[in-house]
Amino acid sequence: MGKSERTVKFQPPGRETEASRAPSASGGSLPSTIGVGLPWRLSAGLSFWISFLVLHLLLFIPVVLMDREDGTLLPVIQVAGRSLDQIWMQLAVWRREPDLLRFNSEIVIFVALWAFFRPLRRVWVRRLFIFVYLFLFFYYLYEGASLTFFSVEPVFYTQFRMATEGFSFFLQNARVTAAFVVGTVLLIVGGAAVVARLARFVLPEENSGPATRGALVLLALLVTAQAVLRSDLQARPEMVFSSISAKLVRNIGDSRRLFQEVRRMESVQAPDSGGLDRFTLVERPPVYIIFSESYGSVLYKRNDWRERYKELAERLERKLARSGWHVASALSLAPTWGGGSWMSYTSALFGLRVSSDPQYYALLDKYQAGGYPDLGNFLKGQGYQYYRLTALSMGLPQSQWEKYASFYGVDRWLQYEDLKFVGPEYGWGPAPPDQYSLNFARETIRSETDGPFLFFTITQNSHYPWAPLPLLVDSWRQLNRPGPAPPPSSELIEHVERRQNYWNAIEYQLEMLTDFILNEPNEQAIFVLVGDHQPPRVSRREDGWDTPFHIIAKDARFVASFMEYGFTSGLAVWEPEPAFRHEGFRSLFVRQLLAAYGDGAELPPYFPEGLPVVQSGAGTESTPH
Numbered sequence: 328m329g330k331s332e333r334t335v336k337f338q339p340p341g342r343e344t345e346a347s348r349a350p351s352a353s354g355g356s357l358p359s360t361i362g363v364g365l366p367w368r369l370s371a372g373l374s375f376w377i378s379f380l381v382l383h384l385l386l387f388i389p390v391v392l393m394d395r396e397d398g399t400l401l402p403v404i405q406v407a408g409r410s411l412d413q414i415w416m417q418l419a420v421w422r423r424e425p426d427l428l429r430f431n432s433e434i435v436i437f438v439a440l441w442a443f444f445r446p447l448r449r450v451w452v453r454r455l456f457i458f459v460y461l462f463l464f465f466y467y468l469y470e471g472a473s474l475t476f477f478s479v480e481p482v483f484y485t486q487f488r489m490a491t492e493g494f495s496f497f498l499q500n501a502r503v504t505a506a507f508v509v510g511t512v513l514l515i516v517g518g519a520a521v522v523a524r525l526a527r528f529v530l531p532e533e534n535s536g537p538a539t540r541g542a543l544v545l546l547a548l549l550v551t552a553q554a555v556l557r558s559d560l561q562a563r564p565e566m567v568f569s570s571i572s573a574k575l576v577r578n579i580g581d582s583r584r585l586f587q588e589v590r591r592m593e594s595v596q597a598p599d600s601g602g603l604d605r606f607t608l609v610e611r612p613p614v615y616i617i618f619s620e621s622y623g624s625v626l627y628k629r630n631d632w633r634e635r636y637k638e639l640a641e642r643l644e645r646k647l648a649r650s651g652w653h654v655a656s657a658l659s660l661a662p663t664w665g666g667g668s669w670m671s672y673t674s675a676l677f678g679l680r681v682s683s684d685p686q687y688y689a690l691l692d693k694y695q696a697g698g699y700p701d702l703g704n705f706l707k708g709q710g711y712q713y714y715r716l717t718a719l720s721m722g723l724p725q726s727q728w729e730k731y732a733s734f735y736g737v738d739r740w741l742q743y744e745d746l747k748f749v750g751p752e753y754g755w756g757p758a759p760p761d762q763y764s765l766n767f768a769r770e771t772i773r774s775e776t777d778g779p780f781l782f783f784t785i786t787q788n789s790h791y792p793w794a795p796l797p798l799l800v801d802s803w804r805q806l807n808r809p810g811p812a813p814p815p816s817s818e819l820i821e822h823v824e825r826r827q828n829y830w831n832a833i834e835y836q837l838e839m840l841t842d843f844i845l846n847e848p849n850e851q852a853i854f855v856l857v858g859d860h861q862p863p864r865v866s867r868r869e870d871g872w873d874t875p876f877h878i879i880a881k882d883a884r885f886v887a888s889f890m891e892y893g894f895t896s897g898l899a900v901w902e903p904e905p906a907f908r909h910e911g912f913r914s915l916f917v918r919q920l921l922a923a924y925g926d927g928a929e930l931p932p933y934f935p936e937g938l939p940v941v942q943s944g945a946g947t948e949s950t951p952h
Contacts, residue, residue: 372536378528379438383430385522386464390425390471390564395822396867398425419549420557421565425471431463432550432561432570439547442535453530457523463571464518470564470574476863478664478872480564484582488684589685597698598679598938603917603931608709610924611779612851612880616702617765618672618785619836621793621829622858624658624873625866627903632830639834640899643841647879647898650845653886655894657906658873665863668785671874671909672859676735676783677701678913678938695733700938702913703736706781714772716741716784718764719756739775741768751810753797758787760797762839763806766846773848786836791863792816792825793832799839822865829865844879854879855916857909873905876912885923889915892933910937 391398403424404417422429437456441447473481535543550568553561560566561573626636644654662682663670670681673690677699681687690699703713715737722743732740746767748759758764765784772780788796795813800806816828844854858874877898878889890896892915893906900906907915914934921930 371531372539374528375531375535375539378525382434382460382522382525382529384427386431386467387425387427387429387471389468390475391427393471393475393864394425395825396865397423400427402426402428419567420553421560421563422567423565425564428567430546430550430568432554432568433572434460434463435543435546435550435568438529439543441530442540442543448530448532453526456530457519457526460522460526461519464522466571466574474564474868476665477667478861478868480562480581481578482581482585482683483578484585484685485683488688585683585685589689592686592689593693596940597694598700598940603700603705604708606921606928606931607926608920608924609926610851611709611711612853612882612924613779613849614706614711614781614853614855616676616781616783616855616857617840618668618675618783618857618859619840620668620786620789620859621791621862622789622833622836622875623861623866623870624858624875624903624905625861625870626833626875627658627900628866628870635830636833637899639837640897643837644898646841647844651881652844652879653881653883653896654898655878655886655889655896656898656900657876657889657892657894658900658903659857659876659912660905660908661858661860661872661874662909663860664868664872665861665866668859672783672785672857674937675857675909675912676703678910678934679940680908680910680937691730691734695730701736702916703781703783705917706779707736707738710779712772712776712778712780713738714741714768714780714782715739716764716768716782718743718746718758718761718784718787720752720758721756741771745771748807749809750807751797751812753795753813754788754792754816755790756787760803760806761786761788761836762797762799762803762842765839765843766803769843769847785859786840788839789832789836792818793828793862796831796835799835799842826865829862850881852880853882853885855912857912871905873903875900876907882923885919888919888922907935908937911935914938 391400402417402422403426404414406414409417441452469486470481473479473486534540553566553568554570557566558573561570562577563569626632647654661671662674662680667684670683670687673679673687674681677690678701679690681690707713713736715732715735717740720743728740728742731737743758746759746764748763748767750759750763752759764787768782768784772782794816797806820828840856847854854877856875856877856879858876860874861870861872876894878886878894880886887896895901911934914932914937918930918933921928
């Protein structure tokens, strides 16, 4: 075979062989890097751009897959009726909905520098790029999860406390298998190998073509211009060209501010109870406060859910009315979104906005000896017994339960072991059917006390992933029979099915709670039903942070007294705007209890933004209404 017929071996960029550099029989030289190692034959420039785009696509694909309400593969650009400036803004600057056609500013700048400055082209520099890229990927994954599940941008200080307190609990109870761990490790290793391969095409050892270098210059200039003109936005996830440097600076700054806020909270004096010990309840109705997991105002924000919710609410309201129950409802601004139920119900019970894990744990550590004038503290002072229920089968060390009980001032905390449940369990935890847990708890309380009581719980069966669900049965005792465990839910489902699962869970929850109320034997009982936060995965940030709040009792005058504060009659709220805030509930509820059942003394004030907080050397920070 002659030289002119010699076969060219396709080598990665910068790995030419002597044969590939040898002259041909005609005196020319053979093309050296056609195909550059890809399974199909592409030019070096096309291979570069494919790899360049894939590296960016990998950064943004997690949030697009997680955020099925907003995420799209390709951006949706609105052209009709828009100016050129507005179209350019959508194309190259800012898009609210997550999509894959986005870029990291640092990668763009680094690749451009590599193309123009040969001293950078070292093996160790490419390896450093791979390491930094993996950091980028995990940060963007972390940011996407924070936005999707909690609707907030990530703050290291918040997630660190959540991880240290909650992740070990998750590992102990999530039944993580060896196969899952091995699969995760293999996925990370395989991903690193893919990134290393792509990096060889994006960072070639030889010079890139003039067209590629020219395009890189334009991209680098665009990144630089945005960094100068829109420096305040570079950290935002909506930016088409986002900067990891800006994200880290913002994250660290937010972490420092939150750390200082927590330090201030640790030095804060307990809010003044307003002299509540001088007030007396002449009548002491039993009080049930039930937070319903993932019961959010998103039900009002989507046309398909709104119509179904209206029909469901009206049907359940009629059932309650036929038995003499009255309902007042409002939307309340919750302190958390998509998760963190403990912050939501603590805000309501304590009359203090608790919007981050570090704040919550600062309170938990500070008030172990009691002394916080929360709702439970007030009612216990009126002779109530305070009961709580946690039905999760996940276990906590007894010392941890004691810490929580001391913090909330609970007299009797019913746990999974107390339920004597032998039937199938469901959902997160997993947990028994809520119908069984709530009725068992009520029967236990009534067998233990003839006096007034406060009962608090948060439901479990409407927790994500909302499937499978138990059946609603005529007698709750029927549920306590051995049977096969329901099949586990899967993440690999269509989004329309996930939305349907959520609706099914809310429908079950409201049907079950209505049944629970209708079977209440005490005519004086008061029920407070509250949504803890918007549901993750099926709501959007634009749906807001508000959740439904219901006051239900047979005392029509007591229920109607809440109308003065933005509540409306019935289960549904047809003007879905938040009327108050979770942290305003404690003072409002105490005020209305005393108005209806007190001794006629002058009523304590209502603090819509929470109880007044006093810091050392400072004044109060809340205004009564």
